[in-house]
Amino acid sequence: MSQQQFAAVDVIRTKRDRGELSDAQIDWVVDAYTRGEVAEEQMSALAMAVLLNGMTRAEVSRWTGAMIASGARLDFTDLPRPSVDKHSTGGVGDKTTLPLAPLVAACGAAVPQLSGRGLGHTGGTLDKLEAIPGWRASLTLPEIRAQLTDLGAVICAATGDLAPADKKLYALRDVTGTVEAIPLIASSIMSKKIAEGTSALVLDVKTGSGAFMKELAQSVELARTMVDLGTDAGVRTVAVVTDMSTVLGRTAGNALEVRESVEVLAGGGPADLVELTLVLAREMLAAVGLDAVDPADALADGRAMDAWRRMVAAQGGDPDAPLPVARHTQDVLAPADGFLHVDAMAVGVAAWRLGAGRSRREEAVQAGAGVELHAVRGDRVRAGQRIATLHTDTPERFEWAVQALEGGFPVSATAPEPVPLVHQRVTA
Template sequence: MTESFDAVEVIMAKRDGHRLTDPQIDWVVDAYTRGVVADEQMAALAMAILLNGMDRPEIARWTAAMIASGERMDFSGLSRPTADKHSTGGVGDKITLPLAPLVAACGVAVPQLSGRGLGHTGGTLDKLESIPGWRADLTNAEILAQLDDVGAVICAAGPGLAPADKKLYALRDVTGTVEAIPLIASSIMSKKIAEGTGSLVLDVKVGSGAFMKEIDQARELAATMVALGQDAGVATVALLTDMSTPLGMTAGNAIEVTESVEVLAGGGPGDVVELTLALAREMLAAAGRPDVDPADALADGRAMDVWRRMVRAQGGDPDAPLARPRETHEVRAAA
């Protein structure tokens, strides 16, 4: 097969500050997915993008090329609207765990396709895998069936969903290009758009424990992702939330699950509860249910019921004891 472009020429174009053409972007994403563009070449291009950036049309085309590398899901047959949430990650960010069952308990289906740890941040799937028996990998048919029955699913994106992103996601983690805003935005939004959710709430972290250290960076990332979502017909909103201190009182897979269950039981740290409810209200409003108060579903146990059903549906035991850290260190705030 004769290739349309040469990888080195594409790398040099971005290295020298030029914008990439639509055909160049389409080719390089497809060729990387096929293995024609090597990891070291894509690493060089990712670094050039980090240093020289992309304009909005470039980012939109890169995102579209990532989506086109795989399949698209369709939740239009469900009896309830869908809403998803994505966080850019931080220390102790366990919000997805109580949030997905809470929103489902309020009548909105939550197809939460989550990831693993990236950089210094913990991954939602890594945390849930501390529950004995729980499995992250589901077929599309299993995802649809669980959404229809339980109302919420937290799982890994299937191999057919934006496979280009799966390769690039892992590469960015080991090449110092995690913070590239065009690559963050296209990575998140390619999966969310291909996933087929009807609405999306973005939790963009800013502060010392986030990838975005400065508020202007966070605003740029949020605006870029909202524009990508809206252009694709997905109702998208973003919140900028503080990550200058860890969320909650724990950082670690199993102990963050335990803390999340405490929130679902009506307790838990105040900051985790506050952010969970804020994001739930945004998701419900985006899905057309602004009249529902998610605090009621926490108080009356409906959210906990959905959590237990969700865990069981994916092979986990919600009553199983979770691992405890062998060593703990308590850090107290100054009086």
């Protein structure tokens, strides 16, 4: 990396005035910010300039490379199986990582799924899995490598030395109104994913009311930017833009979503969750040359369930243990006769308020809290019919959760228009 020195204010002015940052400027500012030489207020100004004026493909690629260079980079090329990872931009009820990792492993690939915790209305994969008694999220790199070699799948916390620049910049964006900058979103996600060292990556970019990106055009732009970044870094990358205007599956919560994921692995589960799991599995297998294998067969014959049980047990979890159940429940009733609509964001916020999510990173979550749907978008319901159940250990939260659901379950005389689960596929 270049050791050339710059004045932070000059870098800020370049982007403020819609100029293109040089490779040397990008290398310096990311490194200097990580070391504390560039002040928080200076990086705040640069992040806002990026939000307002954007970045070229070359700038985003170099920025991502500088963030990767701020820490370690893993290498799984010596594994006995080809490695492939999946990343989702997050949504309500998006539990696909849980059935997907063992399913793809059962089909012959290695899946190093380094995951995170939830914040706000989107659930975290690690929070969900920690509902399983005994399961542990933190593994050493030798443990990750051994599990990938033996079982083909690991879902665990990312090691702290991957892209430390991203951790610092992510926190800054959160408090400066610059979270929405697509170049910064894309580089944040891809710096970590490229640093994980897999040979291929499948991106599940959500769009709709329950997604971070509400508009399809924005979601496609983010998908395109990330596919370009992966391609530029030599990682075979493909993205699917999928719907998040309603809840995926029938649950939003931690133990509730684990239970639903196990139903998928057992050959059942909600049709939309099964469909998306298979779509992503086929993309992951194709990306590493295993497209002759049909993942639907591995669900049907029990291989995926066997892989799940071994994966959970390898990380100290008991796959046979009963999952936690919330101490209190409250039903939500249909307000009228007609066709049900379900707003994903409302359900996600309700689950968070019930204790399934957190508003600050240090908060604990309730394993059993969340929302369980008994009817889904397009179902015909009758007034007073039970359409959802709220779960929590702290019943004083019910009123707050019900407020979040006001308008979240509208009923109309006409059925909602069908929405495709997969809107678009984006490739290099």
